[in-house]
Amino acid sequence: MTTAREPAPYMNPYLAGLGLGLVLLTAFVVMGRGLGASGAFSTIVAVGVDAVTPTHAAGNEFYRGYLENGFGSPFKSFLMFEVIGVLIGGFISGSLAGRVKKTVEKGPRISTKGRMAFAVAGGALMGFGAKLAGGCTSGQGLSGGAVLGLGSWTFMIMVFVGGYAGAYFMRRQWR
Amino acid sequence: MSAPFYRYALFGDEMSLILAVVIGIGFGFFLERAGFGSAKKLVAQFYFTDMAVFKVMFSAIVTAMLGMFYLSWAGLLDLSMVFVAPTYWLPQLVGGLILGFGFIIGGYCPGTSLVAVSTGRLDALAFCGGVLGGIFAYGEVYPSIAGFVTSTSMGRVTLDSWLGVRLSLVVFAVVLVAVLGFWGATTVERKLARREGADAGALT
Incomplete structure (x- = not known):
């Protein structure tokens, strides 16, 4: 369709x-x-x-x-x-x-199966990390950021650090 | 002074759940409007080609922060009744880093993955399954890492109380950093667009 x-x-x-x-x-x-x-x-x-x-x-x-x-x-x-x-x-x-x-979001250089495997793995890291931090980008990042929580800002900076640190290794999935 | 309304019992628990759905609809609507139902749009942030994640996130933070600041200044909102997640700086630092890795590997975060699922992204559905698995793994190892999770506890600390400065000063600094960040982000985007344009030109 x-x-x-x-x-x-x-x-x-x-x-x-x-x-x-x-x-x-x-x-x-x-x-x-x-x-x-x-x-x-x-x-x-x-x-x-x-x-x-x-x-x-x-x-x-x-x-x-x-x-x-x-x-x-x-x-x-x-x-x-x-x-x-x-x-x-x-x-x-x-x-x-x-x-x-109905689609799969990915770069041109990776198979659909490969993308799905990375999605599951990334999700698992995300779930574990969010619980360790007491919230995810919504709860700690957005909400905690707006009320100026010290731990929330620490968390938010590290999310960007992690994303940028991993970007080079994940370039074949996205670019 | 009567806000936050729920904390001052202006309505009950059942009503709060209805309002939760309404607030959620607004949340999901604007996430999708911004393009955050697309993993490619989200991860472009980490390749400096599209800094929408930073721009949207920080304009939302600044909007909500300024709104709360002025409402409290006008005596309409009791900031002490607003929830601030307690600080455990070390687990939050490590958790943020792991979450950042998960973001670039998986392509979403929990909130945006839901929006992506609602607009048909199958990879987002797989991502959600991964999130459930990661939380289950966390739950299973929780008894052995509980000591770390509750370490470096500082309670309800905000940036102004931590720095020992007035709230208005931190609010001003955050707005300033955001504006400088918006300018920097746009500059980087333009530079990269020009370079990629030049590369494409060299190929032909």
Whole structure:
């Protein structure tokens, strides 16, 4: 299924940043907290572990933290509901711009299989790193950055250091 | 003084979940608008060819920071009730570095991968699976690394309190650094575009 329509150009980065910043400000003013993403993934993992082996989950402080979160159920938490919104909002914007397309993002010099393997590996590092840092680019970077948290700024600088340090080795995947 | 509204119990828990969806829609919408549903657009940041990640992220940070600063100055927002992630500087430093590697290898971060999934990117779906696996691995080794994770704890520290200067000074400095960064980023983009244009010209 293909559409003849050309995808619309992306929004000016400063304008998109202003919009994102106003959403972030709204979250702080209304909820007293910023945005996030990795926390929702953690909830899914904790609930999954709990479903398979409840005693193992209960004996682990990390899983227990997520299982005891939420209003009566771990899924009834701010981040789980926010993430549902992210999926809806992304789809709305993508649809309006003609950018919804079943595809794999990669450079011309790598196979689809190779790209998928790197995506899984990178995701795993991302998940581990985010938990070590107590949040990802949304929670620590964007939200922690706006409230000027010392640890958040330390984190954010290191994300850019890591990205630039790895760029040379990953050039065959992207360029 | 009545904001943050939720902390002052202006509405209940059920309402907070509805608002979470609404806030999330705005978040996902602007991430996609910026082009962050595309791994190629995101990683271009690390090849200096398109610095949109830096530009979007820092204009969002500056917008939210200034908004909160002025609302608190006007007496409308209680900053002490706003959540600031506690600082554990060493695990956050190491975690940030690992996350940076994950970003350039995987092509997304957790938030942007969701937007990419919602617009049909199959690599983003694989990435999400990787994130779940990485968190599971973290959960399994957590008991043995808990000592490190909770080390170098400094509590709720903000840049102004750490430096011992007024908040307004840090706010001003962040705006200044952002503006200089925007100028620098655009300069680098232009230089590279010119060089790549010259390379292409040399080939023909």
